[in-house]
Amino acid sequence: MRVYVTRRGGLAGVALHAALDTAQLSAVDATRAEAALRDLPWGRLPTQPTGADRFRYEVVTAEGGHERHVELGETEIPDTLRPLLELLHDYGQIRPASG
Amino acid sequence: MTARCAQRCILPPGLLHRLARSEEAALREAALNALALDGRFRLARAESAASSLRLSRPVTFARAGGQPQRTIYDQQGSESQTPGAVVRVEGQAPCGDQAVNQAYDGLGATYSFYWTVFERDSIDGAGMPLLGLMHYGRRYPNAFWDGAGHMFFGDGDGRILTQTAAGIDVIGHELTHGVTQHEANLTYSGQSGALNESVSDVFGIQVKQHALGQDVHSSDWLIGADIAGPVLRPALRSMKQPGTANPHDDQPADMNDYVPGGDVHINSGIPNRAFYVVATTLGGHAWDAAGPIWYAALADSQLRPNATFRDFARITLRHAQQTYGAASDQAHAVQQGWEAVKVAL
Ligand SMILES: [Zn+2]
Secondary structure, X not given: OEEEEEEEEOOOOOEEEEEEEHHHOOXXXXXXXXXXXXXXXXXXXXXXXXXXXXXXXXXXXXXXXXXEEEEEEHXXXXXXXXXXXXXXXXXXXXXXXXX | OHHHHHHHOOOOHHHHHHHXXXXXXXXXXXXXXXXXXXXXXXXXXXXXXXXXXOOXXXXXXXXXXXXXXXXXXXXXXXXXXXXXXXXXXXXXXXXXXXXXXXXXXXXHHHHHHHHHHHOOOOOOOOOOOEEEEEEEOOOOOOEEEOOOOEEEEEOOOOOOEOXXXXXXXXXXXXXXXXXHHHOOOOOOOHHHXXXXXXXXXXXXXXXXXXXXXXXXXXXXXXXXXXXXXXXXOOOOEEOOOOOOOOOOOOOOOOHHHOOOOOOHHHHXXXXXXXXXXXXXXHOOOOOOOHHHHHHHHHOOOOOOOOOOHHHHHHHHHHHHHHHHOOOOHHHHHHHHHHHHOOOOO
């Protein structure tokens, strides 16, 4: 499953973006990640973050030509999506935060 | 304290305190502002809390103040939101963990800055314990304030950021988020969010200048110079020249380049530069006049959670005029600062 992930916020204020595919994960991690992705609160309005300088993640999928979008606070990320975020960590490109 | 009050109070403090508890909102607000102005910030805080104008806070008259209460925890790489093992408490000698000692010292320097300059006793003005949670997450390139009394510090990914506790301005920045939450509680989006971020940089850089004994000309006015990783070197932000701190820095330097819907860390460059202009126009130390004017504005009951840059600018000008005089150098410098970033007063 193709997934576009952007991390925003944080003290440094730079965005990190990657176009990822669950196929980049091990078979076990990919199955779990796809299940977690299906259960995300797609289309939900962004929540007001508590505190300051926390990361937020924007997740976009385009399964079957139907684009879905959600913004999550870092504490809302399910553990089964962590391997995907590791990929963002490793392959993400820095983007201007104003973009 | 009494001598200072005699110079600045037009009305006797007892009357102001009675007015501060007045039922009439306008009268109460005017009295509270006058109280905030006389410099006895801590007492005024307690009185205003008693009048329940802003969020209520514990009134601890018994506490003498002047001493931080630090506790440093080791999160051991987990992303748990609750404190882990205690590794250093107030008064203990340094341990073998550099990040722990840096946080302990940085929190101490930040406490000391707020106490010596503003007589503010910690985050809430009432001696709130300072809790630093170290080694949060794995290769976590960030530090944050959780809104519930905890400052978390990541070790950095070695690419964007290195060990985040190494920056004394960063520690001052995070603790100041707590101060802002207890004062204006600026909403973390749009202009109020960018103001929230700017206030943290404004006091974060002063904590660093205060600890290093720097005046406005010897400071580099860079935020995060000690924690920027290879791709963000030499620093995260420049208060002097927003947008030039590193190759990815796209902070605007004035309202002409304001980014609608931009991250709160982007548009904060505008009020950051206003403060830089005010402080350097006046010379000396940033906390001689510029810092106290900003602090009085942050603590002003008229600063609303949804404040715009202009709202904040006007409150800083009013404090500069009331405290130093309408035709004072300080009032002129504040006008110049906001003019430089094209915020209309
Ligand atoms: Zn911040």
